[in-house]
Amino acid sequence: MPSSFEFTHGSIHVLGYSGAGQETWFVLPELNVGFDFGRAPRELLSIDHVFLSHGHTDHAAGVAYYFSQRMFVDNAPGHAYVPGPLVAPLENLLTLWGDIDGQIPPGHIHAVEPGTDVTVRRDLIVRPFEVCHACRSRRSRFQALGFSVIEVRRKLKDEYQGLHGPQIVELKNQGIDVTRRVELPLVTYCGDTGPGDFLSLDHVRKSKVLLLECTFVDPEHRERARAGNHIHVADLPDIYPKLDNERIVLTHLTRRTNLRDAKTALVEHLGEEALERVSFLGEHRRPRRRRPTAEQEPGDVDAP
Numbered sequence: 001m002p003s004s005f006e007f008t009h010g011s012i013h014v015l016g017y018s019g020a021g022q023e024t025w026f027v028l029p030e031l032n033v034g035f036d037f038g039r040a041p042r043e044l045l046s047i048d049h050v051f052l053s054h055g056h057t058d059h060a061a062g063v064a065y066y067f068s069q070r071m072f073v074d075n076a077p078g079h080a081y082v083p084g085p086l087v088a089p090l091e092n093l094l095t096l097w098g099d100i101d102g103q104i105p106p107g108h109i110h111a112v113e114p115g116t117d118v119t120v121r122r123d124l125i126v127r128p129f130e131v132c133h134a135c136r137s138r139r140s141r142f143q144a145l146g147f148s149v150i151e152v153r154r155k156l157k158d159e160y161q162g163l164h165g166p167q168i169v170e171l172k173n174q175g176i177d178v179t180r181r182v183e184l185p186l187v188t189y190c191g192d193t194g195p196g197d198f199l200s201l202d203h204v205r206k207s208k209v210l211l212l213e214c215t216f217v218d219p220e221h222r223e224r225a226r227a228g229n230h231i232h233v234a235d236l237p238d239i240y241p242k243l244d245n246e247r248i249v250l251t252h253l254t255r256r257t258n259l260r261d262a263k264t265a266l267v268e269h270l271g272e273e274a275l276e277r278v279s280f281l282g283e284h285r286r287p288r289r290r291r292p293t294a295e296q297e298p299g300d301v302d303a304p
């Protein structure tokens, strides 16, 4: 099993693993949101809302296992938010597992549309957006998405700043809306993608944390990156100036890429200063933890 990675940025806490062709999954435990299923690792089972970027096996294979394992640990059925064209195939998959296993794994599969927000909490939304990973598919309805997790706050409108509490209450009693909606993009996950216009979206480029794939670093793999709709480290000098993110974590490196070589290539293309806010996921190893005791089943999870 590949080891997973972990980092925090302010109050944002990210766990995950991402290797091209192996598996990719991320969880934001405090926000109860996950991205992609990988092979349904233990960390994903306590997450109620998981957003699937696209149907490639290394991102989607764990869907049925996620639902079935949640049932075994007595968690309520989870919610998978998937590109529209994948709803029917995934429902068929669960039905097939019912034929094999004797029980259809219980779960909710929702179609998501680019630009249509999903509310996961009163003050938290997830905004899907289209990325560039679909072009080579022979299936015409293949769709690949990224997701921004956005905190929604209400702030006092400028014209009411400086008023005292009773004055604000009085305005509210008159039916006046004294607040305005403010969006705070926290984490954006771009799934698998080549460079594209989505990187100019405000909620992407201003997200505090950006999880951006960078699959290839070898100079001889430029063409492979282009053909597979992936990002090559040599694409970053065009992309980087658009990004206002506080932290950019590069994901989805190929298995054969040595982390030290990847960092060297990153510095060659972006300069040493970029290391203050750009890193590879592989640099964020999780501290070793004790193995579960014999009384704990492997599927045991903490409450959400």
Ligand SMILES: [Zn+2]
Binding pocket: 054, 056, 133, 192
């Ligand atoms: Zn893919």
